[in-house]
Amino acid sequence: MDRSLLERAVAPLLEWYRLNKRELPWRGTRDPYRVLVSEIMLQQTRVEAVKGYYTLFLEQFPTAAALAAASSDEVMKAWQGLGYYSRARNLQNAAKIIAAEGFPSTFEGVRALPGVGDYTAGAVCSIAYNLPCPAVDGNVLRILTRLYADGSDPDGPAARASFSALLKEVYPPEAGDFCQALMELGAIVCLPNGAPLCGSCPWQSFCRVHLAGEEEKYPVRPPKKARKRVELKVFVLKCGDEYALNKRGKGLLAGLWEFPNFEGEAPDFGKILAKKRAKYIFTHVEWQMTGYLTEAKEKFPQYVWATAEEIEKNYAIPSAFKAFSEWVK
Ligand code: SF4
Structure with missing residues (x-):
């Protein structure tokens, strides 16, 4: 690939970034723990959604030691609504390592933390340490x-590898700004859906x-595979003023609290008071759900029972079940 094209793009991009970057709560910090928190939150999540969470999360867990010492339910509660909960579990495990050994100072060390891939390690090392580590x-x-x-x-590994190698060759001394400038250009000018705003782009002349x-013909994506559809029966079981909760085992949303649900046949729990449909879309799976508000025949011992207030305070229920949470009151 022609390296000179990217070399030519570096200076105008940095200049554009200095003049046009958005004020975001994580901009300006070079504390590697804070950078790590922001980068983990931003994985598969929009900037707008992360803004509020980032500030509150760091008020609650201002250091890796504070996060390491928290209970996993506290961490899940703080993450509630942000989705992709394995990130929160991994982040806490990473915090335990950082609290014990200090924050790693090399790409390999950061990359070895739980939940950290090449992209996140590159971003942390560029932003916190000004190292020439591409985040692609x-x-x-x-x-x-x-x-x-x-x-x-x-989305394929070949493009990632070849552009990472190319970026490495042209990284300027302002590595952190360069890394964030690339992200920023993608976020506010060279937009993913619809036409990019080329008239505002520092690269428009080359x-x-x-x-x-031909802006809209790129990137060229192969046709998508269909998502797997799963039919679920979801039960909001009520007994007196308490509701049944179940802790999910392995797999999707592991470790979070949910309303009892079943893919196939469901037991007879009692009298059905209300019924409604909802769906929730994950990356590879789509849940088609039928929810049943049910007056439970008994306090089934396989579940944890909690009042609406206790649920609100202590149990992180993922957004996938949000449509049925309104029955809990
Ligand atoms: S397509 Fe337009 S916005 Fe994107 S890099 Fe090229 S000139 Fe800039």
Whole structure:
């Protein structure tokens, strides 16, 4: 790949970033723990959604030691609504390592923390330590495949590897700014859906897809696989003023509290008071749910029972079940 094109793109991008970057709560910090928290929260989650969580989370757990010492239910509660809960579990496990051994100072050390992949390790090392470690995610691949009019699949490992190698060669001394500038360009100018805002882009005079007027043809994605659909019966079991909760085992949403639910046949729990349908879409699975508000025949011992107030305070119930939470009052 032609390195000179990316070399040429570095200075205008940095200049553009200095003038146009958004004020975000995590901008300006170089504390590696804070950078790590922001990067983990931003995985698969929109900036707008992360803003409030980031500040509150750090008020509650201002250091890795504070996060390491918290109970896992406290951490899940603070994460509630942000989704992809394995991130919170991994983050706490990472905090335990950091609290015991100090924050790792190399890419390999950061990469070895639980829940940290190449992208997050690259972002943490660039932003906190100014190291030339590329952080290449879908956003960055979108803008680079457009800059180069490169037809490789932006979700495939080949594009990631070749653009990472190329970025490494052109990394400027302001590594942290460069890393964030690439992300920022993808977030506010070279947008994923619909037309990119090329008129505001620092690369418009040499970006190959823009010069060819083919912005929307890139990145080139192979056709998507269909999501797996799962039919679930979800029971909000009420006994007196208490409701039944179950702690999920392994797999999707592991370790979180849920209303009892079943993929196939469900037991007869009692009198059904209300019924409604809802769906929830995960990355690879779609839950088609029928919810039943049910007056339980007895306080079934396989479940934990809690009042609406206790649930609100102490139990993290994932957003997937939100449609049925309104029955708990
Ligand atoms: S000129 Fe347009 S297509 Fe090219 S990088 Fe900028 S915003 Fe994206």
